[in-house]
Amino acid sequence: MPQATALTERIHTIDMLRGFALLGIILANMAAFKALGFSQYADMVNTSLTETTAADQAVNTLLDFFVIGKFYPLFSFLFGLGFYMFYQRLTEKNFSADRIFQRRLLFLLFIGTIHLVFLWSGDILHLYAVTGFFLLMFTYRSSKAVLTWALGLIFASGFFMTLLLTAASAGTASMSPEPAERSVASGISAMKDGSYIDILTYRLSNEVIFVLLQLPFSVPFILGLFLLGFYFGRRNMFTEAAAHLRTWKRLFIHSLWLGLILNAVVTALKQEWITLPGGISAGLGDGLNYIAGPVLTLWYVSSFVLAAKSQSLRHFLLPFASMGRLALTNYLMQTIIAVLLFHGYGLGLFGEVSVTGGFITALVIYIVQLAGSHWYMKKFSQGPIEYLWRKWTYARTA
Numbered sequence: 293m294p295q296a297t298a299l300t301e302r303i304h305t306i307d308m309l310r311g312f313a314l315l316g317i318i319l320a321n322m323a324a325f326k327a328l329g330f331s332q333y334a335d336m337v338n339t340s341l342t343e344t345t346a347a348d349q350a351v352n353t354l355l356d357f358f359v360i361g362k363f364y365p366l367f368s369f370l371f372g373l374g375f376y377m378f379y380q381r382l383t384e385k386n387f388s389a390d391r392i393f394q395r396r397l398l399f400l401l402f403i404g405t406i407h408l409v410f411l412w413s414g415d416i417l418h419l420y421a422v423t424g425f426f427l428l429m430f431t432y433r434s435s436k437a438v439l440t441w442a443l444g445l446i447f448a449s450g451f452f453m454t455l456l457l458t459a460a461s462a463g464t465a466s467m468s469p470e471p472a473e474r475s476v477a478s479g480i481s482a483m484k485d486g487s488y489i490d491i492l493t494y495r496l497s498n499e500v501i502f503v504l505l506q507l508p509f510s511v512p513f514i515l516g517l518f519l520l521g522f523y524f525g526r527r528n529m530f531t532e533a534a535a536h537l538r539t540w541k542r543l544f545i546h547s548l549w550l551g552l553i554l555n556a557v558v559t560a561l562k563q564e565w566i567t568l569p570g571g572i573s574a575g576l577g578d579g580l581n582y583i584a585g586p587v588l589t590l591w592y593v594s595s596f597v598l599a600a601k602s603q604s605l606r607h608f609l610l611p612f613a614s615m616g617r618l619a620l621t622n623y624l625m626q627t628i629i630a631v632l633l634f635h636g637y638g639l640g641l642f643g644e645v646s647v648t649g650g651f652i653t654a655l656v657i658y659i660v661q662l663a664g665s666h667w668y669m670k671k672f673s674q675g676p677i678e679y680l681w682r683k684w685t686y687a688r689t690a
Contacts (some may be wrong), residue, residue, distance in 0.1 A: 303530050305600045308368055308609050309593060310616030315658050316363025318626050319355065321414055322650040325630040327643055328479045330413040330499040336480060346648040356559045363584030364416060366592060367519050371420055372521025375427050390428055396685045397424045412627045413499035423514045430519060439522045445516030446586060454579025461575020484642040491635055513582060532596055540597050547591035554584035568573035612664040622661050629657055
């Protein structure tokens with residue numbers, strides 16, 4: 293059975309990035325934790341009920357610009373990078389890399405399905421597991437082919453989703469608001485005051501099926517991001533970061549200016565500072581974010597790699613590494629904490645927390661997790677879910 297990766301073999305920058313990604317994940321997911329985020333009518337009315345102050349509007353703008361659509365691409369990029377390193381390590385040790393990786397994905401699919409069905413409709417693990425099987429088609433392709441497919445899938449998905457979301461936005465704008473308002477009011481009541489069974493029943497019929505139907509549209513985009521991370525791994529951009537310092541600096545500069553421009557346009561559309569006929573502004577902004585988001589993601593990645601070269605900055609960023617080494621456990625814990633805060637079988641705060649309140653809540657959850665992860669990693673080498681994941685993955689290789 294392969295041994296756990298030794299601490300000295302780990303690339304701390306990758307762990308730091310995973311920990312940082314979890315900050316963006318909780319900030320982005322908070323909107324869907326505290327209000328309806330997966331109903332077909334969710335975007336048609338103001339479901340948080342309390343987005344009225346200047347502070348709420350400012351926080352919303354910052355989230356649109358720097359967070360929404362930037363951190364699940366970061367998580368996806370890191371998954372592809374991790375796949376390359378995992379697969380390469382097994383291949384070098386003459387293990388059956390395909391079979392072991394497939395077992396790894398099956399565990400992720402199981403955990404993701406449980407998470408999606410029984411806890412929260414925003415699960416991304418099931419999508420990662422399904423998409424991960426397609427990665428095996430590229431293990432022996434050239435680096436040029438991998439990069440071509442990565443960029444092609446990202447841009448094609450961005451173009452398609454822009455058309456689709458723009459058309460959906462126009463269709464929604466032409467609909468009568470009364471059915472949507474009744475549906476949303478019913479949903480808020482179920483989530484806020486319902487028992488676990490009431491909420492599960494509501495989610496299965498109004499959210500889970502809706503999420504699963506989006507899989508065919510989501511897989512190509514996620515696969516493109518996986519392949520981008522795979523390409524960076526193939527080029528040894530992290531394992532030999534010093535040798536690629538010039539490339540990292542160029543990526544830092546160009547992803548910054550391009551990311552700022554693209555995300556300024558996206559934010560202006562989503563906030564409807566730019567109003568287009570037919571009510572298509574928000575849909576167009578959401579669609580363009582499929583391109584703008586990954587560009588800013590690459591700036592986050594290059595920023596961490598370059599910051600890690602400085603001893604003082606590296607010391608400041610190291611706490612993110614403990615969080616990142618428990619990424620799967622922490623991701624699931626964010627859901628458990630949030631549903632207990634907002635759902636009816638918990639504190640029942642659903643629909644009552646403002647954008648600013650949600651932002652502060654997300655930060656508090658993250659800080660508690662950061663401190664807890666730092667303490668935990670002093671005593672243990674793996675998180676509880678990571679331990680189970682590993683045991684299952686290598687169960688038949690002992």
